[in-house]
Amino acid sequence: MGIGTIIRHRLGRLEIPAAELYRACFIDLDHLGRRIAALGEPKRILEIGCGDGALAQRLTTVLPAADYLGIDPAPSAGRLYRGDPDRAEFRSQDTATLVTQDPDPFDLVLIVDVLHHIPAPRRPAVVRDAAALTAVDGQLLVKEWARDRPVIGRLAYWADRYVTGDRDVDFMTAAQLRALLADSLPEFALTDHSPIPPWRENVLVTARRTGTSRRTPDSPAANSQPVA
Numbered sequence: 001m002g003i004g005t006i007i008r009h010r011l012g013r014l015e016i017p018a019a020e021l022y023r024a025c026f027i028d029l030d031h032l033g034r035r036i037a038a039l040g041e042p043k044r045i046l047e048i049g050c051g052d053g054a055l056a057q058r059l060t061t062v063l064p065a066a067d068y069l070g071i072d073p074a075p076s077a078g079r080l081y082r083g084d085p086d087r088a089e090f091r092s093q094d095t096a097t098l099v100t101q102d103p104d105p106f107d108l109v110l111i112v113d114v115l116h117h118i119p120a121p122r123r124p125a126v127v128r129d130a131a132a133l134t135a136v137d138g139q140l141l142v143k144e145w146a147r148d149r150p151v152i153g154r155l156a157y158w159a160d161r162y163v164t165g166d167r168d169v170d171f172m173t174a175a176q177l178r179a180l181l182a183d184s185l186p187e188f189a190l191t192d193h194s195p196i197p198p199w200r201e202n203v204l205v206t207a208r209r210t211g212t213s214r215r216t217p218d219s220p221a222a223n224s225q226p227v228a
């Protein structure tokens with residue numbers, strides 16, 4: 001557990017403001033919520049790697065007609081969510097498990113600031129699971145911090161390595177992220193969006209299917225591997 005996590009857990013009622021302040025150093029989550037809302041009106045949202053529920057809080061506000069499911073391998077999924085409990089569900093599980101449960105597909109699937117926490121060889125499987133969970137006419141959204149600039153690009157690495165305490169954190173360049181998505185999602189068209197403030201490192205890419213079929217747990221193309 002990183003020093004940041006230890007301190008946060010001792011803050012009591014100040015934990016949420018402190019977590020919000022820390023996150024705001026890197027990304028304007030309110031802005032991201034509004035940008036997501038401008039992409040469409042999903043009825044069913046899945047967030048992969050939902051963490052404490054900071055983005056869930058925004059999404060259930062800006063998309064009042066949507067139901068939200070957040071999954072995360074961590075046992076604390078959704079721990080700090082304070083929005084409408086009837087519209088948000090949190091599960092401590094991985095994508096491979098959710099795929100085998102074969103839920104109704106989601107109109108919007110989000111992977112926000114998660115891929116750099118997953119070892120590179122396992123990222124394609126998680127991205128393909130995300131695609132399998134996306135409705136035929138749905139949208140998959142990936143937001144990552146790109147490490148292109150020498151000093152600014154390393155800020156998030158230092159924070160995740162020494163404050164969050166993830167020893168294996170490994171950021172991609174914007175080109176590497178795009179290549180990962182293009183290789184993992186050949187049946188999707190990718191769209192690059194303008195960065196999320198306050199840093200141009202906050203890269204946002206959306207993917208929409210070009211065809212009309214979707215992988216299911218029974219399909220021969222299933223390629224998920226369990227994630228920790």
Ligand SMILES: C[S@@+](CC[C@H](N)C(=O)[O-])C[C@H]1O[C@@H](n2cnc3c(N)ncnc32)[C@H](O)[C@@H]1O
Binds near residue numbers: 049126
């Ligand atoms: C920085 S948090 C992002 C939380 C949330 N998406 C947000 O933007 O507020 C990264 C999360 O990714 C999760 N994570 C790590 N490996 C994962 C995996 N293989 N599949 C899904 N989530 C994972 C971590 O447990 C952590 O909660």
